[in-house]
Amino acid sequence: MRLCLSRLAVLLLMPVAVAIAGCNSAPPAQAPSTSEVPPAAPALSQVERGKKLIIGGGCHDCHTPKKLGPNGPEADMDRMLSGHPESEGVPQPFKPIKGSPYVIHINGHLTAWSGDWGVSFAANLTPDQNTGLGIWTEDMFLAALKQGKHMGKSRPILPPMPWNWYGQLPDDDLKAMFAYLKSIKPIQNRVPVPLTPDGKPIEQP
Numbered sequence: 001m002r003l004c005l006s007r008l009a010v011l012l013l014m015p016v017a018v019a020i021a022g023c024n025s026a027p028p029a030q031a032p033s034t035s036e037v038p039p040a041a042p043a044l045s046q047v048e049r050g051k052k053l054i055i056g057g058g059c060h061d062c063h064t065p066k067k068l069g070p071n072g073p074e075a076d077m078d079r080m081l082s083g084h085p086e087s088e089g090v091p092q093p094f095k096p097i098k099g100s101p102y103v104i105h106i107n108g109h110l111t112a113w114s115g116d117w118g119v120s121f122a123a124n125l126t127p128d129q130n131t132g133l134g135i136w137t138e139d140m141f142l143a144a145l146k147q148g149k150h151m152g153k154s155r156p157i158l159p160p161m162p163w164n165w166y167g168q169l170p171d172d173d174l175k176a177m178f179a180y181l182k183s184i185k186p187i188q189n190r191v192p193v194p195l196t197p198d199g200k201p202i203e204q205p
Helices: 002-024 046-056 059-063 138-147 171-183
Strands: 066-069 072-075 112-115 118-121
Touching (some): 046 059, 138 171
Antiparallel strands (some): 066 072, 112 118
């Protein structure tokens, strides 16, 4: 009789023990809802990535002529990345007034820069065959930005072009930039060759 009561007590207490154990155990991990996972952004094409790098790199600041907008000068996208306007002519080196703190002069388009090095002009980056990057190869473009030489092997690239910073980008980024520049509208605009401090054209080596 006593044995039967003991078994009966065990049977009665078992559900309580199971309930207590269940309260102390961690809740099962729930699988994340697919609606909470943001979809992956579509991969950019090489040309699209190049466009973002050109914009983010500030290339329009110097290589795109300006026009007067409602809030002042703004990029003239009809002449996008065509460089210093041929119609503006060739300004002579800026001579600051004695004692003036201004040792650099910039034209209104931000395409011509005059300083102790002479006068430099923003290049035509469109794929025009005769006045832009039309005859450039990808290797020439990479060499120019890595070595600071026009066309990768010619005269030095002058200030304010920050070739030494762009040249530190991965090759894939530089190739994307070149692919984008090759894809835009070609604009015929012959940019002057740079001038020495005394106003003479810098000859190609």
